[in-house]
Amino acid sequence: MIYFDNAATTTVDKEVINSYKKALEDNFGNASSKHRFGQDSERLYIKAKKQIAKYLAPTEVSPEEIIITSGATESNNLSILGITNRYYKRGKHIITTEVEHPSVLEVFKHLEKNGFEITYLSVNKDGIDIEELRKKLRHDTILVSIMGVNNEVGSIFDIENLSKTVKENSNAFFHCDATQALSKVKQNYKYCDLISFSAHKLHGIKGSGLLVKRKNVDLVPVFFGGGQEDGYRSGTKNLPAAIALATTLRVAEETYDTRRKKAESLKTYLISELNKIDSVEIVDIKNSSPFILSFITKKHKASVIAEALSEKDIMVSTKSACSSKNLGGSYVLNAYGYSEKDTTNGIRLSFCGNEDIIQGKIFIDELKAILDRTKKNE
Numbered sequence: 001m002i003y004f005d006n007a008a009t010t011t012v013d014k015e016v017i018n019s020y021k022k023a024l025e026d027n028f029g030n031a032s033s034k035h036r037f038g039q040d041s042e043r044l045y046i047k048a049k050k051q052i053a054k055y056l057a058p059t060e061v062s063p064e065e066i067i068i069t070s071g072a073t074e075s076n077n078l079s080i081l082g083i084t085n086r087y088y089k090r091g092k093h094i095i096t097t098e099v100e101h102p103s104v105l106e107v108f109k110h111l112e113k114n115g116f117e118i119t120y121l122s123v124n125k126d127g128i129d130i131e132e133l134r135k136k137l138r139h140d141t142i143l144v145s146i147m148g149v150n151n152e153v154g155s156i157f158d159i160e161n162l163s164k165t166v167k168e169n170s171n172a173f174f175h176c177d178a179t180q181a182l183s184k185v186k187q188n189y190k191y192c193d194l195i196s197f198s199a200h201k202l203h204g205i206k207g208s209g210l211l212v213k214r215k216n217v218d219l220v221p222v223f224f225g226g227g228q229e230d231g232y233r234s235g236t237k238n239l240p241a242a243i244a245l246a247t248t249l250r251v252a253e254e255t256y257d258t259r260r261k262k263a264e265s266l267k268t269y270l271i272s273e274l275n276k277i278d279s280v281e282i283v284d285i286k287n288s289s290p291f292i293l294s295f296i297t298k299k300h301k302a303s304v305i306a307e308a309l310s311e312k313d314i315m316v317s318t319k320s321a322c323s324s325k326n327l328g329g330s331y332v333l334n335a336y337g338y339s340e341k342d343t344t345n346g347i348r349l350s351f352c353g354n355e356d357i358i359q360g361k362i363f364i365d366e367l368k369a370i371l372d373r374t375k376k377n378e
């Protein structure tokens with residue numbers, strides 16, 4: 001199989017599986033239990049958080065600022081609902097972009113129905129206009145949420161300058177959904193108050209992730225219960241997930257350079273080959289992740305092409321896995337100014353950095369053959 005859908009999810013690393021399995025079998029004690037076996041789990045939990053904090057470098061994070069969650073969907077919900085429930089008396093204006101993941105956008109839409117005023121920042125192929133952001137900040141803005149890397153087209157946003165602008169010009173908190181960014185592109189999160197991440201995008205365990213919550217930030221929790229994670233996320237502490245997350249981030253750090261180099265050369269190769277195909281248009285983003293490459297099939301239905309590739313054992317994505325059940329085109333491509341027809345014909349290739357050029361070559365050959373024999377959609 002050729003698997004070019006790593007932005008949806010990745011294989012699980014062997015070391016991660018081993019650390020997870022060991023913790024499941026050997027350390028099943030509840031970290032909240034006061035007996036020795038429970039307290040052994042608690043110690044390992046604290047140790048795992050210390051390691052996670054270390055592997056988040058160069059972003060300086062203390063172990064106490066880490067909340068283990070079920071993944072980025074939860075971390076995003078907790079950040080946005082948590083801030084707005086806690087600080088709404090200061091103001092009810094919140095800002096995000098048009099191209100966030102649904103786990104951010106849908107929360108904003110929910111809040112809009114409940115009396116919040118939303119500003120959606122536009123995007124273009126150069127990124128997000130910092131001046132536009134500065135102008136949109138108001139005395140009653142309490143939150144700005146901007147992703148690190150877009151999951152559909154791979155655009156890298158300048159989180160350092162965007163978050164710095166927010167801090168210098170307002171009292172708003174800054175949240176970054178770093179799910180497609182962490183350990184894939186270098187970004188500076190030092191001005192971010194909240195950072196979300198999901199382990200399975202980086203060879204970790206599904207249903208696990210984290211939220212970095214800075215000490216200056218308070219949140220109203222989404223889950224109430226036993227008061228774990230300083231009351232911010234009740235529920236029995238998931239020790240195996242925390243240990244596996246530490247392993248995930250360690251392995252990601254050790255493999256960063258090789259993963260990036262391989263992804264960069266595969267992406268460069270694919271861009272040059274796709275550019276030779278008349279009926280294909282690459283979604284050309286100025287600053288984009290080496291792990292994501294999107295293109296539009298100008299004369300064919302992308303879903304038909306993706307299905308034909310799948311029959312050839314090549315896995316790619318149309319729109320994003322989370323939103324591909326929604327009818328209509330990609331709101332992300334729409335935000336980048338593509339026509340209605342183009343927005344329904346986007347194909348995303350996403351890599352993990354273990355692939356080689358031979359796989360790229362097979363993909364191009366199969367794609368060309370499929371485009372040649374498939375009925376045109378004109």
Ligand code: PMP
Pocket residue numbers: 007008070071072073074101103147149150151177179180198200207320322
């Ligand atoms: N944010 C982004 C940018 C994503 O790509 C995803 C996963 N597609 C998520 C959030 C949600 O992650 P999860 O499904 O693991 O909660």
